[in-house]
Structures are given as C-alpha cells and as structure tokens.
Amino acid sequence: MSDQKPFIDIRHAQKSFGTLEVLKDISLQVDRGQIVAIIGPSGSGKSTLLRAINDLDPLTGGEVWLEDKQINKTLPHRQYEKHINEVRQEIGMVFQHFNLFPHLKVRENVTLAPKMLKGLSDDDANALAEEQLTKVGMIERIDYYPSQLSGGQKQRVAIARALAMKPKVMLFDEATSALDPELVEEVNLVMKKLAEEHMTMIIVTHEMSFAESVCDRVLFMDQGVVVEEGPPEVIFRNPKSERTQHFLRNHL
Ligand code: ADP
Ligand code: MG
Numbered sequence: 001m002s003d004q005k006p007f008i009d010i011r012h013a014q015k016s017f018g019t020l021e022v023l024k025d026i027s028l029q030v031d032r033g034q035i036v037a038i039i040g041p042s043g044s045g046k047s048t049l050l051r052a053i054n055d056l057d058p059l060t061g062g063e064v065w066l067e068d069k070q071i072n073k074t075l076p077h078r079q080y081e082k083h084i085n086e087v088r089q090e091i092g093m094v095f096q097h098f099n100l101f102p103h104l105k106v107r108e109n110v111t112l113a114p115k116m117l118k119g120l121s122d123d124d125a126n127a128l129a130e131e132q133l134t135k136v137g138m139i140e141r142i143d144y145y146p147s148q149l150s151g152g153q154k155q156r157v158a159i160a161r162a163l164a165m166k167p168k169v170m171l172f173d174e175a176t177s178a179l180d181p182e183l184v185e186e187v188n189l190v191m192k193k194l195a196e197e198h199m200t201m202i203i204v205t206h207e208m209s210f211a212e213s214v215c216d217r218v219l220f221m222d223q224g225v226v227v228e229e230g231p232p233e234v235i236f237r238n239p240k241s242e243r244t245q246h247f248l249r250n251h252l
Contacts, residue, residue: 007032007067007200008053008169014061015048015224022048023059024224030169033198037211037232040221041247046204049221050171053202054091055084066090066168089117092162092170096177098154100146100161106133107142110161117165125164132160136190152183159190169200177206208252212236220244 006029015023022045030036038046051057053064055072064071071087073080100109110132111125120128133139136156146154155175162170172191176184188210194201195214205211211218211232218235220228220243228241236252239245 004031005067006030006065007034008202009065010049010053010062011065012062013049013052013059013064015045015052015057016060022224023052025062026221026224026226027062028219028226030200030202032200034217035195035199035201035203035215037215037218038202038204038221039206039208039211039218039235039247039251040227044221045224046221047173050093050173050202050204053169053171054088054093085117089113089165090168092159092165092167094155094158094162094170094172094175096174098146098151098158098178100154100157102146104145105142106138106144106146106149106157109146109157110164113161114164128164129160132163133157135163135193136160137186150183151179152186155179155183155187156190159187159194163194169202170194172201172203172205174204174206176210206251208236208248220247222247 008030010026010028013023013026026049040046048057052059059072066087069087073083075083104112107129110129114120114125114128130139133142136159138153138156138160141149141153149157176187179187192214203215215232217229218232219226220235222243228235228239228244235244236248239248
C-alpha cells in the first residue's frame with residue numbers, strides 16, 4: 001500500500017438527470033499507472049461516470065480530483081472555461097464512435113489540438129503526430145482522410161490524437177464496441193501497448209477477456225452503484241455478489 005494521494009480521486013460522485021439518479025455515491029481512487037476496467041449492464045452509469053471525470057457531465061454531488069487539482073469546480077464562467085480547458089488537456093478520451101474531423105487528413109486530426117491549444121509550431125506538431133501515429137501503427141496513413149480508413153484504423157488515429165496532447169490519463173468508453181469483430185484486436189493491441197508503458201487508464205468495456213488481460217482492477221457497476229470491485233481474477237473468476245455473477249454469466 002502506498003500512502004500517496006490517489007492520482008485520480010472521485011469522492012462520493014452523485015449525478016441526477018432530473019429525477020433519475022444515475023450515479024449514487026460512487027467513490028473511486030486510481031493510482032498513477034493503474035489500469036481500471038469498468039463493466040456493467042447498459043444504463044448502469046458507466047459513461048456518465050467517465051464523462052464526469054472531465055466534467056462533460058458535471059456531477060450533481062461529490063468531487064473529482066486529478067492529482068492536486070479539483071476538476072469539477074464551481075467558478076465564474078470565464079475562469080471555469082480556462083480551468084476546464086487546462087484540465088481537459090490532461091485527460092485523453094476515446095469514445096465508441098470515432099469522432100475524427102472528417103474534412104481533415106489524419107495528420108491534421110492529430111496536429112490540430114497541439115497547435116491550437118498548446119501553441120506548437122507546425123514542425124513540432126508534425127513530429128509529434130508522426131511519433132504518435134507510428135506508435136499506433138498508422139504512420140502509413142498519415143495523408144489519408146478518415147473516410148478512407150477502416151473503423152479500427154480510425155479508432156487508432158483517435159487514440160493517437162488523444163496521445164498527442166500528452167495526457168496524464170486516458171479514458172476509453174467502449175472504444176471497440178462499434179467495430180467489426182476482426183478489427184477489435186488491432187485497437188486492443190494499442191491499448192495493451194499503453195498499458196505496458198504504464199499509462200493511467202480507465203476503460204469501460206464489454207470485453208471481459210481483454211479487461212482480464214490488461215487491467216489491474218475491475219469495477220462492476222449496476223444501477224448507479226459500484227456493486228463489487230477487485231482484481232480481475234477475483235471479479236471474473238470468483239465474484240461475491242449475485243448481481244456480478246448474473247451479469248458475468250451472460251457476458252463471459
Ligand atoms: P452506461 O454507459 O452504463 O450504459 P450511461 O451512463 O450512459 O450508462 O447512462 C446511465 C443512465 O443515465 C441511463 O438511464 C441513461 O438513460 C441516463 N442518461 C445518460 N445521459 C443522460 C442525459 N444526458 N439525460 C438524461 N438521462 C441520461
Ligand atoms: Mg455507456
């Protein structure tokens with residue numbers, strides 16, 4: 001056990017959409033370099049929790065911290081914009097539907113944010129893009145448009161684009177769910193590579209064997225609560241809760 005402050009610290013997260021309580025007092029601490037999988041049925045609040053981390057779905061209660069910075073702060077509008085833009089630069093997010101800019105080539109998709117948000121020169125941004133696209137195995141497609149790529153390739157570019165901001169943490173929300181089965185592995189391999197490099201990651205996934213092979217911890221969520229959490233070998237092989245057992249019977 002380390003006595004360090006958690007890298008990511010979610011304290012008593014509560015989120016309601018109107019009268020619907022979607023997150024019910026969720027706390028989650030993630031250490032630097034840790035890889036956490038979140039599993040659970042559709043509608044259990046996984047995406048809402050992930051989106052709360054960069055305040056895309058601001059919580060109605062509780063706190064989210066990244067190192068010594070509170071992310072979900074109430075600030076006057078201008079100050080909040082500045083604060084959240086800084087925070088979001090440190091958090092890479094990859095969604096189910098690759099949201100690449102369709103009118104930009106792969107290169108520009110990756111260089112845009114480093115140039116706009118960090119003021120990188122063309123040369124520096126290009127070097128960075130080439131480095132990240134090499135990492136995800138997409139350097140040969142640097143001058144292609146997204147429409148000329150397969151789903152797996154698009155998702156790898158989306159990962160490179162997030163990595164180009166040198167984030168402290170990467171959040172994946174069902175990054176492979178929309179892909180044809182034969183394209184899942186190439187994206188999983190990139191995520192495994194990041195795991196080997198000790199990138200801190202929170203991964204929402206339906207792929208239990210992938211979660212088991214890369215994650216340090218697994219959280220099972222249902223109806224807005226963390227029902228059970230633990231190391232993958234315990235959650236997948238010997239879950240205690242009947243709800244976890246039931247879910248896994250249908251998903252393993
Ligand atoms: P999961 O990712 O586990 O499938 P979500 O976090 O997407 O679950 O959703 C949890 C619940 O919150 C669902 O009942 C969903 O319908 C509801 N929900 C999510 N986003 C909104 C929203 N913007 N407005 C209203 N309800 C929402
Ligand atoms: Mg979701």
